[in-house]
Amino acid sequence: MEGFNNSAKRILNILNKLQNATSSDSAFIAWSRALDTIEQIPKNDPHELQRRLGLLKNELDLLEASMSSTEFSKSLYLPYIERIKTTVSITNLDSPWTNYVGQLGSDVMLCIMFCSEILPSDPNVKFDELNELLNKIKSFREEISSNNLPHFTNQFVNSQIDIIESAILDFPIKGGIAVKQAFTAGFSDLSDKADSLAKDEVITVTSKVGSYWKDLKKAGDEFVATDRMVNAFVNLAEKGQSLANSIISYLPPGTNS
Structure with a gap:
């Protein structure tokens, strides 16, 4: 790096x-x-x-x-x-x-x-893979903009890819901390929107968002490999099921009410 x-x-x-x-x-x-x-x-x-x-x-x-x-x-x-x-x-x-x-x-x-x-070196982050993910997200953004997604799914998906995109764009200034902070922001965003998202979630679309979080962890490499928040979020995404239901069942009752 x-x-x-x-x-x-x-x-x-x-x-x-x-x-x-x-x-x-x-x-x-x-x-x-x-x-x-x-x-x-x-x-x-x-x-x-x-x-x-x-x-x-x-x-x-x-x-x-x-x-x-x-x-x-x-x-x-x-x-x-x-x-x-x-x-x-x-x-x-x-x-x-x-x-x-x-x-x-x-x-x-x-x-x-x-x-x-x-100064000592930060833990490694794979910059090339961040750029590859950025290109994927740009294509995905164009794809969903032409689809008539349900309101809460559309709102959630756009907020999630905004978080990932911002982390990648901020990386050249902030370094790996930009990637790590994205997972905290993404997890919080999912928690806040879970109840609304559950009303109209299109799992084929939200699962793609989940795959981008997995890609971000892979690109984040050593910087995020052992972070508990990162691993918890990616474990939810890897289930390939409803992200809304996954986070609702994961959080203690009343957390996102």
Whole structure:
């Protein structure tokens, strides 16, 4: 998982993409390309970009905390992390990228590169398999959009694939924790919707959602292999039966009422 297995490597990937920004780009365009949102957000709608910039700010905080636990002096890395933060904390995304690019010189890149070698590696996640799953979900989304699914099935399926898709798209910034958190969100979503879903569940459709959770666990590899929530959720999905009935029978009475 070269390039994604610690916070510094993920940040370095993003900084490298920013090197492709041109003098005519706005901060909005430069960051949208670097954070892979250029095709996913409506023009002039900054909300998704701001969300991802928030994730990047969290990663910079994580990098700072991780480096503080090493034997290296803060003076060797903290000023450079702070310079990156000034480019992330943008209040005017329409401003020229040239206003910020001076903060990301070769000295900053070199510092983050050293941090990426110093910090230990996260447990493995299979990035190629995440991308394969993302393509499956995109095709599935198109398929169900042309079907007249019952209301509660449609609502549930779309919320579930939104959770999986968001985890995959956030992985290059957050790493494996994005995958792990998706299972918690997916389990909670199923628990909340189970009673409604039971009224009109189309099992042939929801079972496909279950298969995507199995695929996500497989792609999550070492990062999620021993997680109890992940395994509990996937065990429900592997039954190939009604997801609504499976979760209702799994939870204590009154949990999702």
